[in-house]
Amino acid sequence: MSTCKRCNKPLKTPKSIDEGYGPVCKRKHEEAEAEFLKRQVTIDEELEYQERMRA
Numbered sequence: 623m624s625t626c627k628r629c630n631k632p633l634k635t636p637k638s639i640d641e642g643y644g645p646v647c648k649r650k651h652e653e654a655e656a657e658f659l660k661r662q663v664t665i666d667e668e669l670e671y672q673e674r675m676r677a
């Protein structure tokens with residue numbers, strides 16, 4: 623039986639099983655990922671800014 627990668631509860635729908643997360647955990651996972659990507663962009667912008675200041 624497939625379980626959620628985040629909370630280890632059994633997954634009921636084929637969609638959840640396919641995604642590996644329950645609906646709630648899927649949303650939380652995506653939010654965390656979006657937050658992470660947002661931070662990545664911020665770091666890139668910060669480096670670019672520092673690069674420009676050095677030149």
Ligand SMILES: [Zn+2]
Nearest residue numbers: 626629644647
């Ligand atoms: Zn879960």
